[in-house]
Amino acid sequence: MKREYVIALAGNPNTGKSTLFNALTGLKQHTGNWAGKTVTIAEGTYVHKKNTYRLIDLPGTYSLFSNSTDEEVARNYIVFEQPAVTLVVVDATSLERNLNLALQIIEMTPNVIICINLMDEAEKRGITINENVLTKKLGVPVVKITARSKKGFALLFDTIDRLVSNVIQGTPNVVRYQPEIEEKIAKLEPFVRTVVNDTISARWIALRLLDGDESLLQELMKRWNRGEEEILCPQTEHMVHI
Structure with a gap:
């Protein structure tokens, strides 16, 4: 049975989020404004295993603490529109800094995939990342890709498919405070x-x-x-x- 799923793309600026969005959707995309906001919304689609995936490219933000219109738009979409998957794009060369946003998002929803982009740049710098360890520590799937060359896309497609089909489920490790x-x-x-x-x-x-x-x-x-x-x-x- 063919189905349509909504995927939100979130991430810090300059993580390659728009590159990933363009690589996934190609020419099947359009832009507009969020209702009542001056913030631009980019939307596109791709098809995998006969299912249609509608991608919403959220504004690039460093946090979701309502400090700006961009942050409010991104936060409200994830929390209230409840996409089937929120794909958090992080920069492999600045992983620690980028994971701050990822941790905020997995507090909101368990339906998260951490997408570590720019792996080609990380490898040039001698940076190695163990995605299996990160998956265990965060409690959500972690996938390594290079959006420019579409390296890792097969695994990304498969992980998204398994998450929306409930073959796997995110069980985020809860951040404990004082x-x-x-x-x-x-x-x-x-x-x-x-x-x-x-x-x-x-x-x-x-x-x-x-x-x-x-x-x-x-x-x-x-x-x-x-x-x-x-x-x-x-x-x-x-x-x-x-």
Whole structure:
């Protein structure tokens, strides 16, 4: 049975994300603007094993903390539109710096593949990366590619196919914070779950509300048609700086 799946491409600027997008979609792409935003959206498709994959090239960002319109657009798409796969493109030559965004995304959704791009440049510099160790540490699939030459694409296609078919599942290793933060998350998380059910990671929302993410609070109020007092738990309201 033929199906269509949505894949979001996320990553820092200059990781080769657009190169990967172009290599996957070829001429089957178009651009426009996000509704109500000046941020450009690029969308394209490719076909694999008779399934159609619709790729959404999210704005390149260094984080998803709502510090800019680009960050809000990328965050909202991953969290609320819930693509079948979020493909996080990272630069093999700056892996440690790039994984900061990857860790933020796997807190939002388990449907993640880490795509380590620019492996040709890494090899020139004598950099070796053990993707199997990274997969175990992160709890999500890790694939090495070079988008310019399409090296590693066969494995990438196969990994995406297995993830959307539930042959494999992401089980992200949860980032643990200081005890006092974990205590506050534990108090707020059940209350958040009553608002969003299991549609979104209640732990992630609790963490962002504790950090005072006003933009996310406004988005939750709009999408769930709830008032501020219905989303903020009385026991924790003083911890959310709004």
